[in-house]
Amino acid sequence: MRLTDQQRGFDVDVVSIGSAVVVVATGEVDIATAPQLHEALEHARAQYAGDLVIDLSRVEFFDSTGVNVLLTAAKTSDTPLRLVPSYPVRRPLEATGLTTVFELYDSLDDAIAAGQG
Numbered sequence: 534m535r536l537t538d539q540q541r542g543f544d545v546d547v548v549s550i551g552s553a554v555v556v557v558a559t560g561e562v563d564i565a566t567a568p569q570l571h572e573a574l575e576h577a578r579a580q581y582a583g584d585l586v587i588d589l590s591r592v593e594f595f596d597s598t599g600v601n602v603l604l605t606a607a608k609t610s611d612t613p614l615r616l617v618p619s620y621p622v623r624r625p626l627e628a629t630g631l632t633t634v635f636e637l638y639d640s641l642d643d644a645i646a647a648g649q650g
Contacts, residue, residue, distance in 0.1 A: 534576050536569040545573040547581070553645045554581035559591040562599035562622075571602045578609070584648035585610070588617045588641050595622040600629065607634055615644040 534547040543560035554577045558570055577585060587603070589595070599622070607614050615636045618626065626632050638644035 534573065534580075536573060541566055543569065545569050547573050547577045549581060549583060550586075550641075550645060551649075552583045553586050553648055554583040555586045555588055555641065555645070557588040557591070561594035562589075562592055562602075563594060563596050564598045567596075567598035567602050570599065571605065574602065574606045578606075584612075584615070584645075586615045586617065586641065586644045586648070588644070589622045590617045590619050590641070592619045592622050595619075595625060597625070600625055600631065603635065604631070615647060617641050617644050 536545045537543065541561055543566040545556065545558045548555050548557065556573050556577050560566070562570055603614065613636045615638060617638050617640060623637065626635065636647065638647065
């Protein structure tokens with residue numbers, strides 16, 4: 534599954550890597566694109582049985598609507614969400630104290646490996 538907002542330079546893909554389902558977002562997550570991220574997360578949960586990893590390492594801007602999408606996903610998850618945040622994603626999570634709600638990883642490989650061990 535791939536959703537794109539060419540006008541805003543935003544893409545989100547849902548891919549399977551090993552036993553993990555990975556939602557990969559690129560570009561800016563804001564009020565206009567956050568619904569697409571939400572849709573991709575919902576699709577990933579409904580269509581795949583693997584561990585969920587959210588790769589936000591290529592996100593250049595991340596506002597409160599993106600934070601709300603992640604919180605909504607976390608509330609419906611049985612396990613902590615594994616995130617690979619870029620600096621623009623990590624910063625609001627740190628500022629709001631939400632780093633304890635999610636598992637943060639420096640690379641996609643690390644996040645996937647954490648679900649296997």
